Amino acid sequence: MSNSKLGQLYKDLAPRKFGKLGKIWVGVLLAICVVGLAAYVKQLKQGLAVTAMRDYAIWGIYISNFVFFVAISLVGSLISAILKLSKARWSTPLTRIAEMIAVAAILFAGIIIIVDMGRPERFLNLIIHGRLQSPIVWDVLVISTYLVISILLLYMPIIPDAALLRDHGKNFPKWQQKMYRILSLGWTGLPEQVQLLQKSIFTLAILIIPVAFGIHTVTSWLFASTYRPGWDSTNFGPYFVAGAFMVGAAAVIAAMFLFRKFYRLEQYFTLKHFDYMGKLLVMLSLVYLYFNINEYFIPAYKMKGGESELLDSLLYGSYAPLFWSVQVFGMIVPVIVLLFKKGRRPLPLFIISTLVIIGAWFKRFLIVVPALAFPYIPMNRVPESWKHYFPTWEEWVITAGSLAGALLVISLFVRLFPIVPIVETLEEQEEEIEEAKKILMSQEMEIKS
Amino acid sequence: MKNTLIKTLKHHLFWSICLVFFASFSWNNVVGQNQAVKKKKARIQLEYFNVVGKRPYLNATVKTKVQRSYQTVEGVPIDFYLLDENGKTELGQRLTNEKGVAKIDLGKNFASLEDTIFSHRFVATIENNRKFKNKKRELEIRESVFKMTLEEHDSAKTVQVFFGAPDSTGQIIPIEGARVRPYVQRLFSLLPLGGDELETTDSEGYFRFEFPNDIPGNDKSELTIVTKLEEDDLHGKIMSVKTATWGVPVITNPASVKRELWSARMNAPIYLQVIVNSMLLGIWGTIIYIIMQLKKIKKNETEDRFGAKK
Numbered sequence: 001m002s003n004s005k006l007g008q009l010y011k012d013l014a015p016r017k018f019g020k021l022g023k024i025w026v027g028v029l030l031a032i033c034v035v036g037l038a039a040y041v042k043q044l045k046q047g048l049a050v051t052a053m054r055d056y057a058i059w060g061i062y063i064s065n066f067v068f069f070v071a072i073s074l075v076g077s078l079i080s081a082i083l084k085l086s087k088a089r090w091s092t093p094l095t096r097i098a099e100m101i102a103v104a105a106i107l108f109a110g111i112i113i114i115v116d117m118g119r120p121e122r123f124l125n126l127i128i129h130g131r132l133q134s135p136i137v138w139d140v141l142v143i144s145t146y147l148v149i150s151i152l153l154l155y156m157p158i159i160p161d162a163a164l165l166r167d168h169g170k171n172f173p174k175w176q177q178k179m180y181r182i183l184s185l186g187w188t189g190l191p192e193q194v195q196l197l198q199k200s201i202f203t204l205a206i207l208i209i210p211v212a213f214g215i216h217t218v219t220s221w222l223f224a225s226t227y228r229p230g231w232d233s234t235n236f237g238p239y240f241v242a243g244a245f246m247v248g249a250a251a252v253i254a255a256m257f258l259f260r261k262f263y264r265l266e267q268y269f270t271l272k273h274f275d276y277m278g279k280l281l282v283m284l285s286l287v288y289l290y291f292n293i294n295e296y297f298i299p300a301y302k303m304k305g306g307e308s309e310l311l312d313s314l315l316y317g318s319y320a321p322l323f324w325s326v327q328v329f330g331m332i333v334p335v336i337v338l339l340f341k342k343g344r345r346p347l348p349l350f351i352i353s354t355l356v357i358i359g360a361w362f363k364r365f366l367i368v369v370p371a372l373a374f375p376y377i378p379m380n381r382v383p384e385s386w387k388h389y390f391p392t393w394e395e396w397v398i399t400a401g402s403l404a405g406a407l408l409v410i411s412l413f414v415r416l417f418p419i420v421p422i423v424e425t426l427e428e429q430e431e432e433i434e435e436a437k438k439i440l441m442s443q444e445m446e447i448k449s
Numbered sequence: 450m451k452n453t454l455i456k457t458l459k460h461h462l463f464w465s466i467c468l469v470f471f472a473s474f475s476w477n478n479v480v481g482q483n484q485a486v487k488k489k490k491a492r493i494q495l496e497y498f499n500v501v502g503k504r505p506y507l508n509a510t511v512k513t514k515v516q517r518s519y520q521t522v523e524g525v526p527i528d529f530y531l532l533d534e535n536g537k538t539e540l541g542q543r544l545t546n547e548k549g550v551a552k553i554d555l556g557k558n559f560a561s562l563e564d565t566i567f568s569h570r571f572v573a574t575i576e577n578n579r580k581f582k583n584k585k586r587e588l589e590i591r592e593s594v595f596k597m598t599l600e601e602h603d604s605a606k607t608v609q610v611f612f613g614a615p616d617s618t619g620q621i622i623p624i625e626g627a628r629v630r631p632y633v634q635r636l637f638s639l640l641p642l643g644g645d646e647l648e649t650t651d652s653e654g655y656f657r658f659e660f661p662n663d664i665p666g667n668d669k670s671e672l673t674i675v676t677k678l679e680e681d682d683l684h685g686k687i688m689s690v691k692t693a694t695w696g697v698p699v700i701t702n703p704a705s706v707k708r709e710l711w712s713a714r715m716n717a718p719i720y721l722q723v724i725v726n727s728m729l730l731g732i733w734g735t736i737i738y739i740i741m742q743l744k745k746i747k748k749n750e751t752e753d754r755f756g757a758k759k
Contacts, residue, residue, distance in 0.1 A: 145736075152740075159746070185743060188749075190749055196749070197746060383548070383549060
């Protein structure tokens with residue numbers, strides 16, 4: 001192992017203390033979380049009456065936020081598994097970012113679903129009295145499984161890095177050194193250890209793909225198995241999965257841009273990474289656009305009974321401005337801009353990715369809420385307020401708290417661990433050199449012969 | 450300079466688009482709120498409820514006209530008063546709930562009046578409301594006695610109700626012709642018993658009903674029997690509730706229920722149990738296997754390749 005290269009990598013990638021900006025960022029996130037927690041305490045005391053959810057709008061922004069978190073978490077399987085198994089070596093620096101996002105998102109997906117329950121202690125009832133026939137039970141099972149796999153997939157590639165930080169990080173505080181010692185599992189780089197680790201990561205990378213597809217498919221079934229206009233679709237599983245991959249890729253791009261800018265990682269997140277991720281985002285956006293056309297065009301062509309009121313409100317009615325903003329800025333504009341090479345440069349790509357993420361959040365709102373406002377059985381003799389849903393300030397604050405919480409988890413994680421896997425990057429650099437040498441030698445041999 | 454300008458423009462464009470998202474999101478709410486500027490007319494329906502053995506209460510239901518039909522309104526403050534010779538006594542203020550109902554229990558002050566005054570006038574008002582014009586509804590209620598007894602002789606079961614009211618001296622006088630109906634409490638509502646025509650009390654103020662023997666109860670044969678005074682504006686809505694072991698015991702054997710997707714948890718279809726459990730076993734088995742591998746990595750630190758401890 002080349003010491004100078006390792007030294008450079010260590011210098012560039014080892015975790016650093018927060019600067020002034022970092023401290024302000026963490027402070028702001030903490031403040032939002034505390035306010036969100038205070039609003040949640042109020043909700044616990046007064047019940048779900050503090051929300052705008054009523055008999056018809058039984059799901060509001062908590063659930064749309066939950067679907068958003070589940071969607072974004074799928075990026076872990078996209079980058080760490082699908083790209084890794086397809087030997088897309090360029091994606092190596094992105095794996096940790098993807099897994100960090102996946103773990104933080106799925107963690108807060110679980111938290112927000114408990115927030116939505118109103119009485120958190122009743123979650124136990126789901127385990128004690130849950131029916132295996134219920135998609136909600138399937139969702140709990142698959143989310144907890146995905147969380148465990150994602151944590152393992154985040155942790156296992158950290159082991160060699162933790163050993164490196166254990167051996168070289170003498171300037172870290174003692175608790176941090178102790179943490180690296182525990183997490184490194186006595187890693188010394190023995191061939192047996194390397195083999196065990198690689199085999200385990202490979203197995204996990206395969207295992208996470210069906211579970212990742214499962215998590216979002218089952219989440220889509222929560223809707224598809226409920227008899228409501230807009231949800232009564234056999235298309236929902238792939239529609240949700242496609243949307244999830246799209247927003248997940250956008251999240252990685254946004255994170256990659258910010259880490260590159262604030263941690264000065266231009267050497268690791270290169271223009272090539274942005275270009276490739278941009279292309280990937282175009283492809284995923286096109287797939288999602290295709291599903292959107294299927295999901296809205298054919299029902300709108302038929303305009304059958306119960307569906308027509310919902311579609312009217314989405315296409316021309318009160319939800320139309322939001323619906324078309326999401327479709328245009330969250331899907332069509334990204335496809336157009338990213339088709340051009342200039343559009344795949346870091347700043348434009350970051351802006352587009354941010355639009356995709358914002359669009360994706362509101363898209364989940366459009367999937368969850370309007371469908372509940374137009375049930376198949378007409379709403380008669382009910383208070384006017386039950387017919388509409390607009391979140392209360394408590395719902396906004398709690399939701400903002402959960403989003404800030406997920407960002408806080410990521411921020412604290414990069415404070416303690418390298419954003420880019422150090423040992424893996426070094427090994428790949430050396431492999432690339434070896435391969436280049438082999439190519440050169442074979443070319444020389446050809447010339448000689 | 451040019452680059453800075455382009456950057457600034459890009460940032461402005463980005464935030465403008467974000468603004469479009471949020472503005473369009475708020476649109477629906479803004480449209481809804483614009484409608485509630487003028488003061489509207491409201492209707493109040495005032496009702497007196499007396500469940501024997503419990504404190505009586507008043508319900509004021511508020512409705513307003515929305516697109517040709519009357520709909521209930523939530524969050525309207527209703528002031529309740531009791532009128533007497535000396536003027537009005539405030540009973541309290543309550544907000545209407547999601548069903549448009551403001552409920553007030555008639556508390557201790559009212560209970561002391563019950564023994565001396567046999568007729569009460571209640572008022573429910575909407576006063577100085579931001580959304581609704583002032584509105585007032587009065588209700589006069591006379592005290593009464595509504596007593597249910599359950600009698601059982603051999604296999605004959607009878608529900609008997611006595612209905613009477615105090616005269617000016619306080620002596621109870623039976624009321625003839627009052628309409629009474631018996632019910633049985635079921636899971637979601639009351640099941641009316643008897644024919645379509647309502648039975649009335651006789652000249653001695655009694656109503657008798659032969660209770661059927663074939664009504665399913667719980668596993669202990671228990672039934673909740675309810676009798677109600679019907680269509681009587683003078684005495685309010687009065688009901689009496691009692692429990693008796695008059696039902697046919699219903700004992701469900703969960704094992705006899707078919708295995709269906711809509712059955713209870715213990716009757717989940719076998720194929721579903723097999724699929725879900727084998728998937729869980731496969732995935733969690735692999736996870737546990739990987740955790741064991743992690744233990745092996747740790748073990749490799751302390752042993753050399755021949756298994757000897759370092």
